[in-house]
Amino acid sequence: MNSFLPEVEKLPEGHPVKVYYQESELIQKLLSELYEADAVADFQQYFNIFNQLTTIEKRFARKENQLFPYLEKHGWNGPSRGMWSFHDNLRDQIRLLNTYNTERNTTKIIENLPYLIEGIKRLLTIEDMRLFPIAMQMLSEDDWKEFYEGDEEMGWMLPQKPKPYPAIENGYIHPSEDFTERDLPFSLEDTFHYDEGYMTPNQVNLLLRYLPVDITYVDENDKVIFYNRGEDRVFPRSKGIIGREVRFCHPPKSVDMVLRIVDEFRAGTKDVAEFWFNYRGQIIHIRYFAIRDKHKNYKGVIEMSQDVTEIQKLKGEKRLLDWD
Template identity: 60%
Template sequence: MNDLKNNLEQFDEGHPVRVYLEENILIKELFSELFNINPKDDFQKFYNIFNQICEVEKHFARKENQLFPYLEKYGWTGPSQGMWSFHDDIRALIKDARVAIESKDFDNIVTKSVNVYNSLSHLIQVEENRLLPNAMQLLKEDDWKEMYEGDKEIGWMFTNPPQRYPALEEEYIHPSQDTKKRKLSFSLEDRTHFDEGYLTMEQVNCIFKFLPIDITYVDENDKVVFYNRGDERVFPRSAGIIGREVKFCHPPKSVDQVLKILEEFKAGRKDIADFWINFKGKFIHIRYFAVRDENKTYKGVIEMSQDVTEIRALEGEKRLLDWN
């Protein structure tokens, strides 16, 4: 149990624990290759391997959005706070190393890469000696089986995705890929009356899916009850977030700010909070809106995030359609 990495065969192909361990092996192999390259002699190869190592972000995101919510369900909230903070520390080290690499600061490239390696090596030890063994004790088999779709949305470090777990005997068709046309009724029996007009639930789902904005709804009890599943989300989300307390859905360093927003919204002192950040080369606008009923009773908060990079760059006017 304590030597997981040398006992991969105890897990079926594609089992989430096995995938985490295989990614840890890949991380060590990539660093071994990286440190055998002189960045002055073969900069492009060094840069390419470093970019592969940066895919560890998917490893982090799956833990934060998939594994941690299940651990919280069984009462273990420590990883959602302590290990998430450690992830953020490593993210900062990776960013620091990237700056040195992209500026070809050869005096510091290796040193900063070693800093990333040391922190990731420590994280791997914690994962394999504490996090994953405890998770195996706490989680039930059905929990591991539920993770695949959410993991798939976030992605893995590998070029080719791991085998689905559990393996299906027949081809699985995700609802978003189900294009079978169904007969629609034009009566109002299957439609809901909104303030302006009538929509089927399918139409509502499609509208949310294709909106070029990330939307997350937190109810009056601070529980995440909805997010829209677009193809190009600004921030990763997966099904594990539904029903989760919102304070566990943000990095520890920003939790106090989120709680402050909720406090002001609930007290009726504020209705809107917005921020804008540079994120992975994009300019992201983040807005929070208090949701209230007709009696002004607080019903929750909507978080909206949008990549407005191209919008900010618009100039002049465009009055004609030009698709050529």
């Protein structure tokens, strides 16, 4: 493991691959501690280490939404299929162990924990031996310079946020933290006419950002062309997804279903598909809508995801504001 590390150490601070290896060091430390932990003698110590390890989800999300799309643009689709499935297997193991953690079933924890530890070790080896060396060969310096903003949206496992890459002298301000007030006069000169009414592009962007649903637009060529950047997304998204084929934007186990929906919409046999399920203690409602122009020509798909947990709890009526 870490055979590519000598090359990585030559990279500038904040380079995405260097950050991945800093995370790898942390992961290996946690795996060692988890291996030595005794869930029977000191459950809390084991549980704390396990919870810290589960932040590996941020690493998975960055790879799936950032690194993999760039590799696809250069013609390498393998990680979007094989490694994403590997991630999902590890997620399943983490969920299973979390069930046993809730029950404090130490017998099952001891029985299943080695599978998670060995699975993550195997993943780190594949990353080190194949994924990152090939990524460094395929991606240009300009590609790597585009990563930071999207990586920040996904998050890192590290205790401190990595320095921006490339370094920015005046400091980096993420769009979600930019609260500069801008004049938005209702002027036709600055607006566009929509079905009913006029808005500036900035107002449209604000409207989409504050909608309490995740929206992703896939065009008629099966390419992702838009997603809204809300504060509390149901599923992670980053700018690396723009221009990506929809078949690479979902876990391998659900790709066939997504492609069937797209095919039915394109053929005109269906217009809506919807699903709902439990996800991390939330009830998630997902809807797909076929988009057609006024001549009924297929123009793509809108995917909408929403946490409806609290909506499902509504009963009776509420006709008055109860802020007081």
